[in-house]
Amino acid sequence: MTTTSVRPAAVPDIEQMPVPPLRRSREIQGNILAAFNKDHMAFRYVRFPDDKGAGGRGWLSVMLNTVSVTATVEDFNEEFSLSRRAYGQDPSLTATWVAVSLTYDGLLQVAREPDRVRQDLAPFTSFVKGAAGMAAELGDEGDSAPAHWIFGSDKNAVHAVLIVAADTRDALREKLDNIAAADSAHGITVVHQDDGRTLQGELKGHEHFGYKDGISQPGVKEFHRGDRDNPGFRENRPGSRLVEPGEFVFGHRSESGDPPADRPGWLDNGSLQVVRRLRQDVGGWNEAVAREAEKFVPKGIGPAVLGACLVGRKKDGTPLDPGDNPVTGVGSGANDFTYTKDPLGHHTPCAAHIRRTHPRAFEPTQKHRIMRRGIPYGPAYTPGTPDKDRGLMFVCYGTSLEDQFEFVQKLWSNNPGFVPGDKKAPNGIDKVSGTTSDGSPDARIVLANNQGEGTVSMDSFIRTTGAVYAFTPSLTTLRRLAAHTSLHGKG
Numbered sequence: 001m002t003t004t005s006v007r008p009a010a011v012p013d014i015e016q017m018p019v020p021p022l023r024r025s026r027e028i029q030g031n032i033l034a035a036f037n038k039d040h041m042a043f044r045y046v047r048f049p050d051d052k053g054a055g056g057r058g059w060l061s062v063m064l065n066t067v068s069v070t071a072t073v074e075d076f077n078e079e080f081s082l083s084r085r086a087y088g089q090d091p092s093l094t095a096t097w098v099a100v101s102l103t104y105d106g107l108l109q110v111a112r113e114p115d116r117v118r119q120d121l122a123p124f125t126s127f128v129k130g131a132a133g134m135a136a137e138l139g140d141e142g143d144s145a146p147a148h149w150i151f152g153s154d155k156n157a158v159h160a161v162l163i164v165a166a167d168t169r170d171a172l173r174e175k176l177d178n179i180a181a182a183d184s185a186h187g188i189t190v191v192h193q194d195d196g197r198t199l200q201g202e203l204k205g206h207e208h209f210g211y212k213d214g215i216s217q218p219g220v221k222e223f224h225r226g227d228r229d230n231p232g233f234r235e236n237r238p239g240s241r242l243v244e245p246g247e248f249v250f251g252h253r254s255e256s257g258d259p260p261a262d263r264p265g266w267l268d269n270g271s272l273q274v275v276r277r278l279r280q281d282v283g284g285w286n287e288a289v290a291r292e293a294e295k296f297v298p299k300g301i302g303p304a305v306l307g308a309c310l311v312g313r314k315k316d317g318t319p320l321d322p323g324d325n326p327v328t329g330v331g332s333g334a335n336d337f338t339y340t341k342d343p344l345g346h347h348t349p350c351a352a353h354i355r356r357t358h359p360r361a362f363e364p365t366q367k368h369r370i371m372r373r374g375i376p377y378g379p380a381y382t383p384g385t386p387d388k389d390r391g392l393m394f395v396c397y398g399t400s401l402e403d404q405f406e407f408v409q410k411l412w413s414n415n416p417g418f419v420p421g422d423k424k425a426p427n428g429i430d431k432v433s434g435t436t437s438d439g440s441p442d443a444r445i446v447l448a449n450n451q452g453e454g455t456v457s458m459d460s461f462i463r464t465t466g467a468v469y470a471f472t473p474s475l476t477t478l479r480r481l482a483a484h485t486s487l488h489g490k491g
């Protein structure tokens with residue numbers, strides 16, 4: 001039978017456009033390209049029993065049945081946002097997502113041929129050394145040193161990281177109960193668990209210092225649709241440049257070209273995950289920002305202005321950059337700016353967190369982008385109350401720790417010699433996420449139109465309290481690890 005369907009004239013564009021191929025992937029785990037985006041996210045850091053990997057493999061086979069794949073997560077996300085757009089409120093759709101990653105030691109424990117895995121991973125030096133092994137280079141010293149970490153150091157080593165994401169606390173608990181049963185059946189030790197929770201009320205979508213987060217992310221070719229009027233950028237996301245997928249998922253074309261033919265195939269469709277538990281001292285930050293703001297001449301600029309200068313956006317997300325396009329470049333979700341009109345940092349100081357971590361037009365390549373998937377943990381700050389354990393579960397994905405996360409942290413955030421900017425004015429370090437052991441070099445800020453200038457002299461108010469580097473394998477690789485078959489076989 002043939003049916004002729006008459007489509008209404010105003011069919012949403014999205015239905016007419018071809019689906020980008022990676023959008024359908026059932027190989028790539030969720031949360032790498034398709035964000036979990038849930039209000040409740042548990043992070044479980046586990047260690048396998050010392051039984052030649054049997055317990056770890058048994059546990060992985062249970063996880064395999066529950067792990068979420070890109071196509072499922074993105075279908076959900078698309079339906080969610082379409083219905084939010086249509087009805088103006090959050091629909092009552094729910095889902096619980098799971099992702100599993102393995103550290104270098106975890107991989108060697110469960111793999112059938114650990115020597116070959118060791119060989120394959122030898123070029124990935126930071127991954128092999130692990131987050132604790134790289135700590136000193138990244139400024140994780142003093143209070144942030146691995147000796148104080150609650151997971152990820154030698155004394156509380158981790159083999160696997162499990163992320164469980166749900167819409168409600170009850171749904172999360174239900175899933176975690178099932179997982180706890182699998183843990184005990186396979187002799188798994190839970191080294192630590194963190195409970196990520198989006199902040200509520202006026203702070204919804206904001207991090208603990210009070211700034212809106214999760215605005216700027218790279219677009220990904222073959223996963224996101226391109227903007228027909230603005231090639232190279234993501235559809236519906238002005239300013240969001242499309243980056244080659246191989247920057248985030250192995251086995252695909254990257255900004256450096258096609259993947260090498262002789263690569264270890266078992267890495268394909270997997271990604272490297274960075275997890276950092278960054279405790280934030282909100283009272284300390286507020287006090288320091290208010291104090292330093294008063295030092296500006298000819299008169300104090302107030303904490304709201306200085307705070308925005310240090311982040312690069314106001315608390316509601318509005319960027320300080322004048323914007324490249326008067327319509328899309330302003331507003332709290334705006335991302336359409338490149339700092340080209342502000343080479344010396346008189347609008348967005350060169351110390352500003354978002355300028356440090358993504359210098360935009362001043363960035364020669366797109367090889368240093370990261371896919372951020374963080375969520376706050378701990379209770380919201382109430383002024384006047386003693387410091388509590390709260391902060392950001394910083395999570396990001398990429399295919400090179402050295403060129404992506406570590407590059408951003410080390411060469412941009414922690415680097416007082418950061419360029420561009422006015423070379424006569426010291427840049428200091430990124431006061432939001434910079435981590436150095438040699439104090440926190442001052443940053444000189446000179447605002448446009450004689451609005452004020454001053455030297456900001458304040459410590460960092462974040463502390464690393466745990467960190468892990470892990471590999472988030474494809475479903476095929478996960479299956480092979482669980483089944484104890486060779487990672488090097490065909491098919």
Ligand code: HEM
Pocket residue numbers: 207208209211212213214215216217278280311313353354355357358370372391392394405408409413432433462
């Ligand atoms: C507690 C620590 C941190 C806080 C409070 C924080 C806060 C923020 C905020 C408020 C934004 C602006 C929202 C947005 O553009 O999405 C942002 C953006 C960003 N952050 Fe962080 N962040 C932290 C740690 C880090 C770390 C450790 C890194 C990487 C090493 C990082 C990399 C980025 C990047 C790449 C952006 C987007 C910049 C852009 O594209 O304009 N952040 N962060």
